[in-house]
Amino acid sequence: MAELQARRNAETTDDIATVALGLFAERGFAQVTMEDIARAAGVSRSTLYRRFPTKDHVVLEVPKRWLAAWDAAAAELPDADPLVVAEASIRAVARYIDAHRVEVLTAFAALDESPALRSAGASNDEWINRVVTLLRREPINLPGSTPVVIAGAYLGAIDAMMTQWISNGGRGSVLRETTALLKRLRPIWPVTGTGS
16 A cells, blocks of 8 residues: 555656646746646646655656666676676666657756756766766776766766756767766776676
């Protein structure tokens, strides 16, 4: 019973976010109120505020969806080489972005409109932690801050690629660009195995 309730709550949260992102795409982030979102999603204001205290939290749901794509891909490869897991997970996020192009472009447009969102969106801690965790699975003992520096290099390169994709209006395949980027980044990953 609790599992069913949790699934329904997750579905409601996802539905609200999808409706809100559609409104942001149609009208612009600043032009949409929380009341507009509740009305369009067919939920009460209390239900909306319980899940999303502000419009900013709705936009921040988009990178949470990317993290979920990463986690799902990583879960499918529990015993794989860490580089294989990292690359598969990064490609899973790229596939998600390609499949949800309008949602992603809408989230980035909202980031441009809101200084508070811009600073929240710039936080890469969860991404860095995922990459560092994989680097620490490598049989080589990486000294000091090396795992964080390598993770930062990956994320910086991906952020730069995404910035270019956004500035081009979301044209082109993020997966194709990501695959090429991963090949260029492979030499900085401290692999003792062969990877794939």
